[in-house]
Amino acid sequence: SQKLEEGVKNGKPTFSFEFFPPKTAQGVQNLYDRMDRMHDYGPSFIDITWGAGGRMSHLTVEMVKNAQSVHGLETCMHLTCTDMEKSKLDEALKLAYNSGCTNILALRGDPPREKEKWEATAGGFRYAKDLVKYIRDHYGNHFCIGVAGYSEGCDDHRDVDLLIDHLKEKVDAGATFIVTQMFYDVDIFLAWLKKVRAKGINVPVLPGIMPIQTHAAFERRANWTKCAVPASWKEALDPIKNDDAAVREVGKGLIADMCRKLLANGINHLHFYTMNLEKATRMVLEELNLLPDLETPLEKPLPWRQSLGLN
Numbered sequence: 001s002q003k004l005e006e007g008v009k010n011g012k013p014t015f016s017f018e019f020f021p022p023k024t025a026q027g028v029q030n031l032y033d034r035m036d037r038m039h040d041y042g043p044s045f046i047d048i049t050w051g052a053g054g055r056m057s058h059l060t061v062e063m064v065k066n067a068q069s070v071h072g073l074e075t076c077m078h079l080t081c082t083d084m085e086k087s088k089l090d091e092a093l094k095l096a097y098n099s100g101c102t103n104i105l106a107l108r109g110d111p112p113r114e115k116e117k118w119e120a121t122a123g124g125f126r127y128a129k130d131l132v133k134y135i136r137d138h139y140g141n142h143f144c145i146g147v148a149g150y151s152e153g154c155d156d157h158r159d160v161d162l163l164i165d166h167l168k169e170k171v172d173a174g175a176t177f178i179v180t181q182m183f184y185d186v187d188i189f190l191a192w193l194k195k196v197r198a199k200g201i202n203v204p205v206l207p208g209i210m211p212i213q214t215h216a217a218f219e220r221r222a223n224w225t226k227c228a229v230p231a232s233w234k235e236a237l238d239p240i241k242n243d244d245a246a247v248r249e250v251g252k253g254l255i256a257d258m259c260r261k262l263l264a265n266g267i268n269h270l271h272f273y274t275m276n277l278e279k280a281t282r283m284v285l286e287e288l289n290l291l292p293d294l295e296t297p298l299e300k301p302l303p304w305r306q307s308l309g310l311n
C-alpha cells in the first residue's frame, strides 16, 4: 500500500489499472491473459470492481486473490455496502486479508440492477464512510482505504460542494486516498481539487481516466457520468466517429494531453479505467513515454494461465 501512495516511481509518474469481473469463464481467462501482459507495463497497483448488489462478488474476491498471490500484483479490492449485511462484509474483508490484499476501495455502491434507488440493507451500512470506519475499527492500519470522489457531481447529487463535505467525512473516518469518477475536462477537475484541498483534505487524489476505445463508448460513458466534454474534443472526434482506428488515434492524443496537463499540475499518479481492454490504455502510456522497455522486463512473472492450471 505504500507503493500506492508514493506517487512517483524511478522519477516517473505512477499509474494503475481498473478491471471488472467478466461474465463468462472465457472472459475471465482472457482477462487473466491481458492482466499478465499489462503487469509488464509496471502499474503500481490494479483494482477489481465489486458488482452492483454483490453480483459476481465471488469473482472479485477470487481475482483479487489471484492477482495478489499468484502474480504479486499490488491489488485493491472494491467493496460496497449494497445488499451487504455485516457478516458478508466480514467475509469479504477476511478473504482479502488472507490473500495478502492490503488495499480496499470502500464505496456505498450502485443500486442492484433491478432497483432504481439505493436502499440500505438491514444490518449493513448506509454510507461509504460507515464502511471506512468499520474497516479501520476491525483491521487497524492493515488496509490502505480509498474512497470515491466526484469532481462533477454524482447520480444522487450534482452539488459539488456538498459532495466535498461528504468526502471530508470519509477521509476523517480513516480513508487514505481518493479515486475520482472519470472526467475529460482537466480545468474542472483542478478547480475541484483546489476546493478539496481548501477543505483540509490532504490525502492523495488519483484522477480517473477513461481511454477512448470507440466513439460510441466515449459518448455513452460521458452521458452516463454526465461529465463535461470540452468543445475541442467534440470537434476532433465527431467528424471521424465511424472510423474506430482514427478515433483511437485521435483519442489517444486527447487523453495523453489531458494526462500531461494533470502531471504538469502536480498530479503524479494516473488511474486508468481500462474497461478490461488493453489497447487504448497502452497507446496512451506509450504516447506519454511511461511504458518500461517491454523487450527486457525486469522480472518475468509466472503466466496467469500456467499458475492457475488454466491452459
Ligand code: FAD
Residues within 6 Å of the ligand: 048, 049, 050, 051, 052, 053, 078, 079, 080, 082, 105, 106, 107, 108, 109, 110, 126, 127, 128, 129, 148, 149, 154, 155, 156, 157, 162, 163, 166, 169, 170, 179, 180, 181, 182, 208
Ligand atoms: P457515499 O460517499 O457514501 O455517498 C453516497 C450518497 O450519500 C451520496 O449522494 C452522498 O452525497 C450521500 N451522503 C454521504 N454522506 C452523507 C451524509 N453525512 N449525509 C447525507 N448524505 C450523505 N459502484 C459499485 O457498485 N461497485 C464498484 O466497484 C464501484 N466502483 C467505483 C469506483 C469509483 C472510483 C467511483 C467514483 C465509483 C464507483 N462505484 C462503484 C459507484 C459508486 O458506488 C456510486 O457512485 C454510489 O452511488 C456512491 O458511492 P460512494 O462510495 O461515493 O458513496
